[in-house]
Amino acid sequence: MNIQWYPGHMTKTRRMMEETISLVDIVIELVDARIPYSSKNPDLDTLAKNKRRIILLNKCDLADEKATALWTEYFEAQGFCVIKMNSLKGTGMNEVTDAARGLMKEKIEKLKARGRINVPIRSMIVGIPNVGKSTFINKYVGKTMAKTGDKPGVTRGKQWIKIKKDFELLDTPGILWPKFEDQEVGLKLAFTGAINDDILDAETLAISFIDHILLRNGDCIKKRYQIAFDTIEEPHVVLRQIADARGFKQKGGEPDLERASKILLDEFRGGKLGRITMELPQDIEEMLGAKVEKERLKAAEDRARKQNFKKKNK
Structure with missing residues (x-):
């Protein structure tokens, strides 16, 4: 996304x-x-x-x-x-x-x-x-x-x-920055409501949110919606369970995933899932370290390409 x-x-x-x-x-x-x-x-x-x-x-x-x-x-x-x-x-x-x-x-x-x-x-x-x-x-x-x-x-x-x-x-008015270099940042901003919901697909966002929560504290979803699942469960399956638990149905009996998605995000933003922090300093340090290493490898590859080009054109 x-x-x-x-x-x-x-x-x-x-x-x-x-x-x-x-x-x-x-x-x-x-x-x-x-x-x-x-x-x-x-x-x-x-x-x-x-x-x-x-x-x-x-x-x-x-x-x-x-x-x-x-x-x-x-x-x-x-x-x-x-x-x-x-x-x-x-x-x-x-x-x-x-x-x-x-x-x-x-x-x-x-x-x-x-x-x-x-x-x-x-x-x-x-x-x-x-x-x-x-x-x-x-x-x-x-x-x-x-x-x-x-x-x-x-x-x-x-x-x-x-x-x-x-x-x-x-x-001053609320302001973001022109480009999110890391899409994980954009997702977290969307989870908390800093991005206009009108430009987002609620179901896709909710599935990404569940994916994040399962890595940190899947129990908060289990307790809130009184459902049971393994922490390795697929996020879209958990979303269907939330829809079923709340009785959200479309015509024909299929789970209303869009409604379940909006409720899930609203309840997270309102604190009804509990006290949740979605990132820790160690996560950021690991991410920045990986970014530095990626840039170092890219620079080394660029130098190698330039050296090979010079050798071929001697």
């Missing part, structure tokens, strides 16, 4: 971010705690390379706690300030302002020494579509400032939001 989704408004958003990044001191990025690596926009490492960075592991209530602890260590080792966040309940909210002030402490003290008091810390808030950014802002501010929705792409324009005398947020 090849997944790419980069509508025109995202190109405009990236351009706007490039134009305004110089106005901010800190970049705060929300990522989905269930897929911290896949939901972290790699373009920001270039765009915000000279800025202080805070990562909010949002939806931590839907992710495995031990896995979230591992991801916290992973990002902190890279120099990020990391906060576990549940935007709906407000968990972690109080830590954000304190963290921002801590990162800016040296600059604030220098400004005070020159008689400049309450100069606002300016932060840009960024994240992929449907990661809960608008929900975070509304909870953080204490009133409805940003539109929220259960589909990606609700926020379409930038807006400055004053939190206190010394703190301002620049809200």
